Amino acid sequence: MERTRPAFTERPALVLRKEELNRGDHVSKPFSKSRTLNSLTFTFSESVDTNDHQVRPVIDGDDLLQTLESEFIGLDPPEFFSQDELKTGGNIILGRCTCGELGCDSFSATVRLGSEAVTWILRTDKRLKFRFAEYFQAVQDAESNFSWETVERTAERFVSEIDFSRLREHGFNFQWASARIAENTISIATMAGDGQHLFNVSWDGSQPSEARDSVEAWAKNFEPL
Numbered sequence: 001m002e003r004t005r006p007a008f009t010e011r012p013a014l015v016l017r018k019e020e021l022n023r024g025d026h027v028s029k030p031f032s033k034s035r036t037l038n039s040l041t042f043t044f045s046e047s048v049d050t051n052d053h054q055v056r057p058v059i060d061g062d063d064l065l066q067t068l069e070s071e072f073i074g075l076d077p078p079e080f081f082s083q084d085e086l087k088t089g090g091n092i093i094l095g096r097c098t099c100g101e102l103g104c105d106s107f108s109a110t111v112r113l114g115s116e117a118v119t120w121i122l123r124t125d126k127r128l129k130f131r132f133a134e135y136f137q138a139v140q141d142a143e144s145n146f147s148w149e150t151v152e153r154t155a156e157r158f159v160s161e162i163d164f165s166r167l168r169e170h171g172f173n174f175q176w177a178s179a180r181i182a183e184n185t186i187s188i189a190t191m192a193g194d195g196q197h198l199f200n201v202s203w204d205g206s207q208p209s210e211a212r213d214s215v216e217a218w219a220k221n222f223e224p225l
Helices: 018-023 077-081 132-143 151-160 165-169 208-220
Strands: 040-047 052-059 090-096 107-113 117-122 127-131 173-178 185-192 195-202
Touching (some): 127 132, 151 173, 151 185, 151 208
Antiparallel strands (some): 117 127, 185 195
């Protein structure tokens, strides 16, 4: 006797109820805590070989530069956070060669800003993705963290905030200030038409505010030789 095959019953397609459509259950949700995103923090330390300091990105609790095959040191903090591309998108430098020079085999990344996340595309093509608000908070917190500074570094920051307009009137543009070249001396580097000029201003070596006041008085009365 011929066996009768059971009739094929088609499974119904997924149908969204009207109330589900209204509340948007079918729409893709923003990134939530259950999504796998990276976390970002920064550490600061002295860089003895380069006579400055370094800031190092920490991804999910791991020092990013230590996970690379080659050895890199972090950028000096003021230099690192002066990269506008950290916040606007573009190419940034995350690590420098152990010689300390930025142009010598630096480790770079491209920053891409999305509506909900920020992505770092590393030179190795690895991608790191951070929740938008958390990323900008991490950068802001690190940029405003001066706990790593020595007395000399604080003096340099104070001096860098001085109004050097009188120097500019004479064609000298401020570049940087250093209290680490000579003892009890703030060195002011400027750039003019004929090249770089270095000026030295004395300070007590212990009070950053005294360094600022000394350089400010010098700058207000500046006269080129």
